[in-house]
Amino acid sequence: MAKLSINLNKIATLRNARGGDVPNILQVAIDVQKFGGEGITIHPRPDERHITYKDVYDISSVIKTELNIEGRPIDKFMKLVLDVKPSQVTLVPDSDNVITSNSGWNPIVHKNFLTKIIKKLKDHGIRTSIFLDPNPKFVPYAAKTGADRIELYTGFFSKGYAIKECGCINPYIKTANQAIKNCMQINAGHDLNLDNISFLIKKIPFIAEVSIGHSLISEALYMGLENTIQSYLKKIKINLP
Template sequence: MVKLSVNLNKIATLRNARGGNIPNLLQVAVDVQKFGCQGITIHPRPDERHITYKDVYNIRSIIKTELNIEGNPTDKFMELVLNVKPDQVTFVPDKNDAITSNSGWDMINYHHFLTKKVKKLKIHGIKTSIFLDPNPELVVYAAKTGVDSIELYTGNFSIEYAKKKLNCIHPYIQTAKEAVKNNLFINAGHDLNLDNISFLIEKIPYISEVSIGHALISESLYMGLENTIQSYLKRIHRITSLSCKKRGFIK
């Protein structure tokens, strides 16, 4: 079954817009787990414009599923995750002034840099993932770092899918197949939503986890948070079950 990890950055952004503690980030973290999601993702940035470093420490103790922390592995970020010890850390090459993550790692130039970072986390038993563009040639470099998984950057897929350009899925499929060959788990995230999630999982049945925040929170404004979580889980379950039946895993 593909796991759904809910990114709570937008909840923190809404809270920070007014100050105070509404909406209550910690309560939302408790609730989305209660509603069925299998993980929580947070992405603390250096300017702390949404998730703050204090939030990271506060949220750790209430995560009963999986805590995934995303970020650029600066010294400050590495100190944070080594103190908090989340279940998973996803390295993302975002610049300090980036509005949102918009590309994967240049694995050729950052291979040695990321290898050192992965090694530090593995010593402490923390799973690691590397944010990667859909390019099969980069997977071998990622695997050599010792990382556990890759996270496919699905921003371009989401844009092209909205234009009905379905061939956009092909490089993602090839990258996923290469990851499987290299014994890597496959995560996916960025701009995934209720319109495109089924197609992605149908075409890439190897995906282990999807991380969704902006669209899920936006859709929740219309549907309600619990209904939105359940809608994702139902679609993921339906398409995963069909895929497993086609591949003979279940009858």
């Protein structure tokens, strides 16, 4: 059963646009859990353009579900997550100039680096996930790093689904099946929305977690936050027996 983890980056972006503390990100973190969110995702970038490092410490104090911290494992990030000890750390190979995460790791090239990072995290009892493009050949190398999960970058799927490209889901199914064969769980995230989430879950029903931020917050402008979260939960659970 896929859990819904809600990414709060866009809330922080809105707050930072004016300075101050409106909207209050701690209150939003509390509310999305109260409204049914099964986890919180945050992605502190080195330039702190949305979630700040202070936010991470503050948000961790109000989490009653699960906290997933995404990011590039630079020294500052590693100190942060080892201090906070969230439920999960998702390693993302962001460069400094990207607007949003737009590709996964190549674990063939970065296997040794990722293995060292993941060992540090697991030594502190933190579940680990590697952001990965939908490519089955990457999975055995991802498994060799010691990671518990992969997070499928679903940007390609979302674009294909929007133009009714029938085969857009196939690489994801193959990659997910390969993950299961390698004893890894599967997360998914990026550009998922109320229109495409049911199809993804139907085709890959063993996804453990979906992380959704930009679309969910955008839809909440029209539908309200509580109603939007409940709508996602219905879409995610609809295919369950």
